[in-house]
Amino acid sequence: MAHVRVVIAWLPGMLAAPEPIRAEVSAVEYYRPDGRFAPDANAARIALAQDHAAEQLSGASLAEGFDATWQEVDRLCRAEPEGRVVRTRHGDPMLLSEFLLTRVVEVAVHGLDLADALGREPWMTPQAADVVQDLLLGPDNAAAPEHLGWSRLRFLRKATGRDPITREEAAEVDRLGIRWLTLG
Template structure:
């Protein structure tokens, strides 16, 4: 399946975007890639969404029914959840832009009502309902493909510094909200790969953005000193792999920002 639409001279993809992530993720923006240009985050979003779509092509109907660590979701419902999270972008872009951004990507993942029992239950049922109406796995992938491409194209058309309102009421820079969508794609991409018994397929750009969000630009060396590669760190920092007390202390010294994930 094809990746993001062809880049313009203003929107390079691949390694150029990854260099942009690490060049601009430090300083006053530690823990958030706030000062990364909006187009760069849009490109990373497109790369990671395209990779996920490619990975899910050819998944058998039996595999769509496999359990995931995100119980009670099976593979089809977890993929449906990712589709729902991506599909929120067009509605937000069609709404009135708040005057000022107030919440960063790290702040979005704070432990408040957005992750309480009632909201989580609604999140579960919404994903189940979306997956159930799509029919087979092929339809699920095609629906996701249409959704992410529409969101990608709409985001590319937005001016730098665009502010959006989330469904939770947060006023955020579009670039910051897009970082949360990359988190969803990367973290649940790991969940889906594990459920399917496959090697992780995340892009280096997507993984780099999430790592920069969690650590800033200065914390990566400390994590690598533990002998962890990028995927190992992401698994441990998001609860996808066990982390010992000594490891927790080490990553906290590196400046990790723990995210509340539903």
């Protein structure tokens, strides 16, 4: 929960910063395999979330902080014009709308992580599942999970590294031309 709050809390600073001239990176390109998802970068993200969680002292205060953060971010983003470009903390100039897609991905996949941590059945809202699947496959390739014999949730768990993929499954994924995103 602390990590999800942190990844959303980047937005006020991004919106207050000077606007880049043009977007150069899409949401899919944001998840490219480079240093941003290297083990040391992942460890730094985990440490930041742990520090934030420790500051909150309780689950209730963490939930209250998240509630205040998402409401502020929602208000700020709604005030921005269509086509607004922001610079991510990684230096990527991208459309605000594309960056917001990356936040949906973060909330969705960490919701799967949370369900796993709590020993609960994983779930994802249909809207979030649509966003993540479209990002992975493109909006015209919505039938890919069925081509693999997977439910949509199983596909999303495998595609985001939450469920291991076998060698045979990897071969079929390659044959279908599916590209996994690099996720930390």
